Amino acid sequence: xxxxxxxxxxAIYGFALFLGSWFGFILYLIWAYIPExxxxxxxxxxxxxxxxxxxxxxxxxxxxGIGYILLFGINMMSTAPLNSTHTITDNYAKKQQQKTxxxxxxxxxxxxxxxxxxxxxxxxxx
Amino acid sequence: xxxxxRFRSACGAxxxxxxxxxxxxxxxxxxxxxxxxxxxxxxxxxxxWLAAYGLFALSENSVVLSAAIxxxxxxxxxxxxxxxxxxxxxxxxGSLGIQVTSSYASGKESTTFIEMGQVKDVVINEAIHMQKxxxxxxILLQDPEDPQGVSEVVPLFQSSKPRLxxxxxxxxxxxxxxxxxxxxxQSS
Numbered sequence: 001x002x003x004x005x006x007x008x009x010x011a012i013y014g015f016a017l018f019l020g021s022w023f024g025f026i027l028y029l030i031w032a033y034i035p036e037x038x039x040x041x042x043x044x045x046x047x048x049x050x051x052x053x054x055x056x057x058x059x060x061x062x063x064x065g066i067g068y069i070l071l072f073g074i075n076m077m078s079t080a081p082l083n084s085t086h087t088i089t090d091n092y093a094k095k096q097q098q099k100t101x102x103x104x105x106x107x108x109x110x111x112x113x114x115x116x117x118x119x120x121x122x123x124x125x126x
Numbered sequence: 127x128x129x130x131x132r133f134r135s136a137c138g139a140x141x142x143x144x145x146x147x148x149x150x151x152x153x154x155x156x157x158x159x160x161x162x163x164x165x166x167x168x169x170x171x172x173x174x175w176l177a178a179y180g181l182f183a184l185s186e187n188s189v190v191l192s193a194a195i196x197x198x199x200x201x202x203x204x205x206x207x208x209x210x211x212x213x214x215x216x217x218x219x220g221s222l223g224i225q226v227t228s229s230y231a232s233g234k235e236s237t238t239f240i241e242m243g244q245v246k247d248v249v250i251n252e253a254i255h256m257q258k259x260x261x262x263x264x265i266l267l268q269d270p271e272d273p274q275g276v277s278e279v280v281p282l283f284q285s286s287k288p289r290l291x292x293x294x295x296x297x298x299x300x301x302x303x304x305x306x307x308x309x310x311x312q313s314s
Contacts, residue, residue, distance in 0.1 A: 118247075
């Protein structure tokens with residue numbers, strides 16, 4: 001029931017969003033460009049200050065630009081430092097159970113301790 | 127018995143590894159980084175003094191010039207004494223422990239000793255460091271409660287950051303000494 005295929009309800013939602021976004025855009029253009037006196041003469045007096053017609057897009061673009069730098073910084077902060085045990089192990093590896101070794105069967109998947117990995121890689125077996 | 131080999135650090139700078147065997151169970155491994163170059167020192171000093179002269183030309187205040195001289199002197203002293211590490215050495219004594227020494231360019235030496243009872247293993251670990259994945263040698267300290275657990279990781283050769291070929295040499299030397307404590311367990 002959760003397929004991404006097109007459905008009639010989804011087509012209606014899409015069209016409603018399309019009309020709504022066009023309406024919002026035309027409203028924004030009217031608010032930003034038409035002088036206040038003309039809008040007042042029509043009786044529409046309760047508008048936000050026109051300052052915001054320029055300020056909000058600028059805020060949005062600056063937020064997007066800062067978001068790049070912020071994400072980069074958050075990534076760097078969440079990277080484990082070189083002296084933390086998180087570079088070697090984690091909770092799942094500590095709590096794993098030792099499965100019994102069966103002959104002629106593929107060994108069970110487990111987290112191999114770093115000492116063993118190092119010996120295998122770097123000490124050549126004579 | 128001492129031998130010296132040239133390697134490269136993670137950023138490409140030339141480093142030298144010196145291995146000395148003092149006895150059958152005692153080995154010293156020292157990694158020496160490049161010395162402070164005269165050309166980089168003069169480049170930095172000239173840049174600071176040119177900037178100060180530019181500020182002096184703009185502001186006509188001669189305090190800027192003396193401040194620049196002061197700053198460059200103090201900056202050089204701080205750099206040599208606290209930042210520039212010339213040599214990092216590892217002294218592994220089989221039954222006693224591991225001593226890690228960093229020698230700064232001003233002559234200051236900072237030493238840490240870890241006794242053998244606390245040392246679980248010396249391994250080469252890979253981790254993400256400043257948008258790169260680097261190999262680094264580290265000492266795993268034993269967790270007193272859990273015989274399989276690691277309580278702390280002590281990274282070694284942090285400022286010279288040798289590449290994998292140098293690390294493998296150091297790792298092999300350390301493992302030869304560490305294996306002896308398994309074959310001859312005399313103390314508890």
